Amino acid sequence: xxxxxxxxxxxxxxxxxxxxxxxxxxxxxxxxxxxxxxxxxxxxxxxxxxxxxxxxxxxxxxxxxxxxxxxxxxxxxxxxxxxxxxxxxxxxxxxxxxxxxxxxxxxxxxxxxxxxxxxxxxxxxxxxxxxxxxxxxxxxxxxxxxxxxxxxxxxxxxx
Numbered sequence: 001x002x003x004x005x006x007x008x009x010x011x012x013x014x015x016x017x018x019x020x021x022x023x024x025x026x027x028x029x030x031x032x033x034x035x036x037x038x039x040x041x042x043x044x045x046x047x048x049x050x051x052x053x054x055x056x057x058x059x060x061x062x063x064x065x066x067x068x069x070x071x072x073x074x075x076x077x078x079x080x081x082x083x084x085x086x087x088x089x090x091x092x093x094x095x096x097x098x099x100x101x102x103x104x105x106x107x108x109x110x111x112x113x114x115x116x117x118x119x120x121x122x123x124x125x126x127x128x129x130x131x132x133x134x135x136x137x138x139x140x141x142x143x144x145x146x147x148x149x150x151x152x153x154x155x156x157x158x159x
Contacts, residue, residue, distance in 0.1 A: 017035070123138050
């Protein structure tokens with residue numbers, strides 16, 4: 001098959017193939033493009049190129065549709081509202097205020113606080129992860145905790 005014949009196939013059948021594939025998948029243009037790429041890669045052209053195109057587009061569109069539905073099911077199964085805190089586990093916690101206060105911190109303070117309090121990491125490990133000294137990690141942690149206390153109206157209880 002020469003370039004002219006290939007171009008004629010594209011011009012004459014691409015739009016109809018997209019319409020044909022659309023009944024099975026959400027990305028019919030991609031399926032049709034991949035099919036034409038497969039045709040171009042054939043060492044010998046098929047006897048009936050149009051029938052071959054329709055068969056390959058149909059199979060690819062069915063596969064793409066199944067893959068898309070599987071992806072949607074997986075995403076729906078894991079999609080749930082993102083909650084940073086379990087309010088029931090902590091008395092008096094207003095999760096919305098706590099999240100807002102935590103999100104308002106500078107990123108370097110927030111990452112140290114989360115790694116320390118929820119990740120259970122030592123300041124030495126945190127320093128290695130974020131690329132700072134242990135004393136800088138400690139200063140970030142202390143400054144972030146002080147800012148959270150201020151924003152949430154919680155006073156420090158010294159013993």
